[in-house]
Amino acid sequence: MFDSLSDRFEGIFTRLRSRGKLTEKDIDEIAREIRLALLEADVNVRVVKALIARIKERANGAEVAKSLSPAQQVIKIVHEELVATLGGDARKLSVNPKPPTVVLLAGLQGSGKTTAAAKLARWLERDGKRPLLVGADLQRPAAVEQLKVLGERVGVPVSSTGSDPVEVARNGIDEAIRLGRNFVIVDTAGRLQIDVELMDELRAIRDAVNPDDSLLVVDAMTGQEAVNVAEAFAETVDLTGIVLTKLDGDARGGAALSVKEVTGRPIMFAGVGEKLEDFEPFYPDRMASRILGMGDVLTLIEKAEQAFDAEQAAVATEKLRQGEFTLQDFLEQMRQMRKMGPLQNLVAMLPGVPKELRNADVDEGELARIEAIICSMTMEERSNPTVINGSRRIRIAQGSGTTTQDVNQLLKQFKQVSQMMKQFSRVNKKGKRKLTGLPPGFDPSALGGPGGLKL
Amino acid sequence: MSESLAPIVLIGIFVLAAFLLVLPRIVRSREASRDGGATAAPSRPSTPPPLAEAAPAAATTEVPPELVEEIESIEVVEEAPPDEPPRLRDRIGKTRASFAGLLGVLRRGGKIDAAAWDELEEALLLADVGMTTTQSVVDGVKARAAAAGADADADALPDLLRAEITERLEATATDRSLHHAAEGPTVWLMVGVNGVGKTTTTAKIAKREIADGNKVLLAAADTFRAAAADQLAKWADRLGCALVRGQDGGDPGAVVFDAMDAATARRTDVVIVDTAGRLHTKVNLMRELEKLKRIVERTPGALQEVLLVLDASTGQNGLTQAREFAGAVDITGVVLTKLDGTAKGGVVLAIEDEFQVPVKLVGLGEGADDLVPFDPAEFAAALVE
Ligand SMILES: Nc1nc2c(ncn2[C@@H]2O[C@H](COP(=O)(O)OP(=O)(O)OP(=O)(O)O)[C@@H](O)[C@H]2O)c(=O)[nH]1
Ligand SMILES: Nc1nc2c(ncn2[C@@H]2O[C@H](COP(=O)(O)OP(=O)(O)OP(=O)(O)O)[C@@H](O)[C@H]2O)c(=O)[nH]1
Ligand SMILES: [Mg+2]
Ligand SMILES: [Mg+2]
Numbered sequence: 001m002f003d004s005l006s007d008r009f010e011g012i013f014t015r016l017r018s019r020g021k022l023t024e025k026d027i028d029e030i031a032r033e034i035r036l037a038l039l040e041a042d043v044n045v046r047v048v049k050a051l052i053a054r055i056k057e058r059a060n061g062a063e064v065a066k067s068l069s070p071a072q073q074v075i076k077i078v079h080e081e082l083v084a085t086l087g088g089d090a091r092k093l094s095v096n097p098k099p100p101t102v103v104l105l106a107g108l109q110g111s112g113k114t115t116a117a118a119k120l121a122r123w124l125e126r127d128g129k130r131p132l133l134v135g136a137d138l139q140r141p142a143a144v145e146q147l148k149v150l151g152e153r154v155g156v157p158v159s160s161t162g163s164d165p166v167e168v169a170r171n172g173i174d175e176a177i178r179l180g181r182n183f184v185i186v187d188t189a190g191r192l193q194i195d196v197e198l199m200d201e202l203r204a205i206r207d208a209v210n211p212d213d214s215l216l217v218v219d220a221m222t223g224q225e226a227v228n229v230a231e232a233f234a235e236t237v238d239l240t241g242i243v244l245t246k247l248d249g250d251a252r253g254g255a256a257l258s259v260k261e262v263t264g265r266p267i268m269f270a271g272v273g274e275k276l277e278d279f280e281p282f283y284p285d286r287m288a289s290r291i292l293g294m295g296d297v298l299t300l301i302e303k304a305e306q307a308f309d310a311e312q313a314a315v316a317t318e319k320l321r322q323g324e325f326t327l328q329d330f331l332e333q334m335r336q337m338r339k340m341g342p343l344q345n346l347v348a349m350l351p352g353v354p355k356e357l358r359n360a361d362v363d364e365g366e367l368a369r370i371e372a373i374i375c376s377m378t379m380e381e382r383s384n385p386t387v388i389n390g391s392r393r394i395r396i397a398q399g400s401g402t403t404t405q406d407v408n409q410l411l412k413q414f415k416q417v418s419q420m421m422k423q424f425s426r427v428n429k430k431g432k433r434k435l436t437g438l439p440p441g442f443d444p445s446a447l448g449g450p451g452g453l454k455l
Numbered sequence: 456m457s458e459s460l461a462p463i464v465l466i467g468i469f470v471l472a473a474f475l476l477v478l479p480r481i482v483r484s485r486e487a488s489r490d491g492g493a494t495a496a497p498s499r500p501s502t503p504p505p506l507a508e509a510a511p512a513a514a515t516t517e518v519p520p521e522l523v524e525e526i527e528s529i530e531v532v533e534e535a536p537p538d539e540p541p542r543l544r545d546r547i548g549k550t551r552a553s554f555a556g557l558l559g560v561l562r563r564g565g566k567i568d569a570a571a572w573d574e575l576e577e578a579l580l581l582a583d584v585g586m587t588t589t590q591s592v593v594d595g596v597k598a599r600a601a602a603a604g605a606d607a608d609a610d611a612l613p614d615l616l617r618a619e620i621t622e623r624l625e626a627t628a629t630d631r632s633l634h635h636a637a638e639g640p641t642v643w644l645m646v647g648v649n650g651v652g653k654t655t656t657t658a659k660i661a662k663r664e665i666a667d668g669n670k671v672l673l674a675a676a677d678t679f680r681a682a683a684a685d686q687l688a689k690w691a692d693r694l695g696c697a698l699v700r701g702q703d704g705g706d707p708g709a710v711v712f713d714a715m716d717a718a719t720a721r722r723t724d725v726v727i728v729d730t731a732g733r734l735h736t737k738v739n740l741m742r743e744l745e746k747l748k749r750i751v752e753r754t755p756g757a758l759q760e761v762l763l764v765l766d767a768s769t770g771q772n773g774l775t776q777a778r779e780f781a782g783a784v785d786i787t788g789v790v791l792t793k794l795d796g797t798a799k800g801g802v803v804l805a806i807e808d809e810f811q812v813p814v815k816l817v818g819l820g821e822g823a824d825d826l827v828p829f830d831p832a833e834f835a836a837a838l839v840e
Contacts, residue, residue: 036586042770045580109793109821110650110766140821141689142682149681149703192796219650223583223770225798246649249734251772274649274680274732344738364738 031056034078041291043254044227047261055081079288086260086267087284093124093268094212094240099182100132100173102209106202106237107217108229109190112245112271114143116217117187118150119271119279120243124183125156132181134172135160136205137189147187154276157181165189165201170208186211193232206237213240215268218259220247226255227262234263244282245271256287307339323422327414328382331374334367343367372400373410385411567600567609575612582801582838585771588808595619617835620804624831628813631788631829633660634759635725640718642726642757645790646744646780647764649732652792652818654683656764657729658690659818659826665696669724674714675700676707676747677731687729694823697723707731707743711750719754726757735779748784761786762815767793767800777806791829792818799838 031052038048058077095101103120105113114137121131133151135158137143144160151158159175162168169186176184186209191198206214214237216230233239242263244256247270256267267282316333319325340346342364374382376399381388388396388411393404400407572593579589599615600607607615635641643660645653654677661671673691675698677683684700691698699717701710711728718726730747733740751758763786765773780786791800794817803814814829 039580039586040771042583042772045577108768108796110652112650140686141693142686145685146680146682153681192793194797219766219768221648221766221769221772223768223773223798223802224581225583225768225796228797229768246734248736249648249772250736250775251770255770342738344736 027056027059030059030074037292038254038257041252041254041293042223042226042258043291044224044258044261047227047258050261051081051085051257075292075294079292079294082257082288082291083284085257086287088260088264088266090284091241091266091268096212100176100184101182102173102184102186102211102213104186104188104206104209104211104214104237105217105243106188106214106233107190108192108219109140111190111217111219112243113137113190113217114146114150114187115274115276116215116243116245116269116271116279117147117185118154118156119276120185120269121151121156121183122154122276123269123279124185125154129183130181131156131183131185132172132176132179133158134169134175134184134186136165136168136172136186138165138168139189143187143189150276166204166208169205173209184209193229193236199232199236203236211237214238215241215243216259216263216265217243217245218255220244220253220255221249221251222255224258226258230259230263234265239263239265241266241268243267243269243271248272248278252291252293253287254291257291308333308336312336320418320421323418325418325421326383327374327377327385328379330414330418331371331382334371338367369400369402369406370410373397373402373407376400385414561609561612563609565609567607567612571609571612572597575616579801582799583770583773584801585774585805588801588805591808592616592619592623592804595623613839617832617839620835620838621832623804624807624814624834627807627811631813631815633762633788633815636756636759638756639754640715640723640726640757641759642715642718642728642751642754643760643762644728644730644748644751644758644784645762645764646730646784646786647732648734648776651732651764651766651769652790653677653732653764654686654690654729655821656762656790656792656816656818656826657687657727658694658823660816661690661696661725661727662694662823663826664725664727665694670722671696672714672718672721672723672726673698674710674726674728676710676714676728678703678705678707678710679731683729683731690823697721708746708750711747715751715754715757735776735783741779741783744784760788760815762788762790763812764790764792765800765803765806766798767791768796768798769800769802771802771805773802774805774809777810777812781810781812786812788813788815790814790816790818794837795819795825801838803834 034055035048035052038051039045043051055078058081059074093101093103105117105120107113117133121133124131133147133156135144135147137147138160144158147160148158157175157179159172160168161175162171165188172184172186176182186205188202188205189198191202193199216233216239218226218229222229230239230242242259242265244253244259244267247253259265260267267284267287270280270282272278272280312332313336316325316329319329337343337346373396376396377388381392381396388407393407396407397404575596576589576593579592580586584592596612596615596619599619600611603611603615633643645657647653657673661673664671671694673687673696675684675687677687678701681703684703688698688700697717699710699714701707701713707730714726714728717723728747728751730744731740733744735741748758748761761784763777763780765776769776777786777789789803789806789812791803791814794800806812807814814834817827817829817834819825819827
């Protein structure tokens with residue numbers, strides 16, 4: 001279902017090439033594909049319309065058809081438009097010259113407010129600030145306990161005294177002044193934007209603490225509803241920013257676009273996990289790629305820079321191009337790659353990977369087995385697998401706790417895969433083809449395994 | 456250009472290479488486990504028995520005696536006849552954008568024209584039905600309009616749509632009840648991504664079962680999230696039912712293990728297991744869930760429902776959630792929560808279509824009474840309204 005945009009354009013532009021000129025009809029057709037891609041990513045229907053109008057205008061003006069690669073050209077325009085929409089004026093949290101600075105968190109039930117409050121506290125603490133957490137959710141069972149546990153974990157005091165949320169919030173400010181804390185983060189109960197009573201309560205909390213920043217916490221898995229939520233909260237408490245949570249999943253996150261478009265408020269932070277350190281600034285360009293199903297190449301590069309030894313990697317790449325890539329090289333690179341995190345997450349960041357592969361369950365244990373098999377080989381065997389005869393196979397299997405069948409299969413697959421990768425790397429060297437997909441002619445069913453891939 | 460691309464190319468190559476190497480093996484082992492899994496005992500030679508399953512039901516459990524007392528007294532006390540259960544129609548968000556209002560053709564009057572079909576498509580998309588299912592629903596309505604005569608009036612559109620959606624849903628399942636074991640304890644396992652309403656729904660279902668005269672035990676198998684067990688404990692306290700909990704950060708398997716023991720020992724009718732929220736992309740967490748399920752399955756016939764809790768505001772990711780949870784723990788039903796908001800929860804149409812898993816219950820608020828059975832006709836009406 002989640003074909004990347006470039007695949008979608010393929011058909012349109014092949015026809016186009018023979019004509020060399022974009023007609024109105026072509027543009028409409030392209031627009032339709034963009035619309036589909038955005039809708040599948042949960043961008044709100046109305047927001048899609050506005051975006052398409054802007055994109056069409058730009059595509060019309062630009063010399064798309066004459067460019068060498070019109071598909072890439074259009075994708076670039078779409079991508080740029082999304083980045084522009086998502087980004088805009090990036091800004092940091094305000095700091096009140098007269099402390100404490102107050103940050104108010106609000107949002108739907110279960111969106112991640114309490115977790116975000118603790119993450120933000122940790123973030124500020126690391127930035128040399130002295131935050132205080134205020135638990136103003138007196139509604140959900142054990143909400144304050146939850147915040148207290150989290151506060152303890154990050155070493156930030158939690159205040160929650162008073163009989164109603166407004167009083168608790170006000171007391172929190174007093175407590176901060178007493179304790180000399182210069183930031184106050186107010187966690188509120190989850191509420192539906194149509195719940196008049198609770199929205200009034202939120203306004204009352206706002207009036208009581210006069211926040212410097214009011215942040216809406218939005219779940220990245222939210223669908224069309226995101227615009228209604230954002231509009232209502234923006235109206236109630238004059239939002240100044242947005243926190244997008246649960247981005248560690250595989251939701252395309254079109255809600256980010258919707259929320260940004262209707263509120264005009266910047267998305268300031270991203271929640272990328274349940275742990276309190278899983279919190280980062282929001283990167284519009286990554287989000288744009290993600291919404292378009294283009295993978296998260298930038299994150300991948302960042303991770304790679306930390307994990308890989310550049311020189312060794314360069315040597316390995318050259319070997320790959322020359323077709324001299326050995327099992328030993330593979331072992332070394334694989335070990336570095338595993339430092340980057342679970343393989344499945346990495347694959348999800350690659351652009352243009354078919355969804356069958358993207359969604360396949362990856363068993364990290366299999367990687368360990370492969371590693372064990374290679375480790376049971378001698379250096380000679382690793383660089384020249386053809387010497388591996390029957391008795392060597394048995395030895396390798398025994399040494400790695402696998403079967404000769406496993407060893408056979410690894411050898412066979414390695415041959416196929418390295419062949420394919422060689423081809424792939426050559427294509428890239430010529431610079432003609434960006435990494436927007438698997439090598440031409442890639443056919444997963446050609447791989448070993450009984451009956452090929454049935455996913 | 457090619458310089459700056461080098462790292463991407465390189466990483467891409469290695470990631471893919473490693474991936475392609477493991478892939479055929481995964482397919483193979485999956486097939487093997489499916490074949491074997493259908494008939495064989497839960498013990499698989501390839502997977503060593505998890506530690507917790509072997510661990511004795513021990514000190515980690517804490518069943519507050521006063522709760523056990525309470526449940527005994529409840530059995531004697533005549534339950535007041537439950538209040539009228541809330542109805543979907545009365546409880547869905549009052550100010551939700553009117554679906555019919557989106558269909559300009561209703562205002563224009565006259566026949567259903569091409570623009571009307573576009574409007575219908577857009578309205579369905581706005582309800583999170585998703586492109587694929589939307590197109591199929593629109594086709595279905597078109598067929599109905601044709602059958603009603605080539606000159607179907609625009610006025611008929613809402614009815615045609617309602618009928619189409621109702622029949623689709625009815626085709627998935629006729630039985631949307633939660634099943635009880637013929638004998639011995641019944642176990643229902645609550646699963647889902649983070650923050651959707653698993654714990655609250657656990658409490659809501661417990662309340663209903665208690666009202667039906669069943670002896671209920673709640674298992675707080677979320678040992679991970681801060682104060683998750685406290686949250687469920689508060690509910691158990693309010694409802695007056697027993698609770699089994701473990702140490703914070705402890706093994707959820709041990710909690711389930713103990714809950715199963717306690718259920719048998721105390722002749723509990725229904726055990727509801729509240730699990731930690733987990734994103735379906737987290738391989739290890741999904742495996743942990745499989746393990747919890749296996750522990751329940753050691754008591755033959757006990758596991759009757761694995762319920763995927765889904766937030767009505769979820770977009771197309773709901774489909775992926777259903778696919779992954781179904782693949783890991785064979786979900787038997789869906790609970791659609793937070794339908795008291797303005798979100799329409801249309802993704803369940805796609806889920807039922809694609810996976811044939813019925814929605815069984817609907818959450819309509821944060822209170823213990825805010826739960827109703829899922830009714831296809833009512834849901835269709837609420838969607839089209
Ligand atoms: N995977 C993941 N889970 C998250 C993230 N942020 C929060 N969560 C989880 O989402 C669930 C809900 O988070 P909470 O912080 O309790 O949400 P809340 O908005 O305070 O919820 P209410 O107070 O009940 O309205 C918890 O299980 C969190 O661990 C995130 O970035 N990634
Ligand atoms: N309006 C409304 N809120 C609900 C409903 N069901 C649950 N909630 C709220 O949603 C929030 C999250 O509910 P929980 O039951 O804690 O969700 P969970 O799935 O157990 O969350 P984790 O364990 O953190 O993954 C809470 O604030 C609940 O009160 C519902 O049907 N309607
Ligand atoms: Mg909270
Ligand atoms: Mg919970």
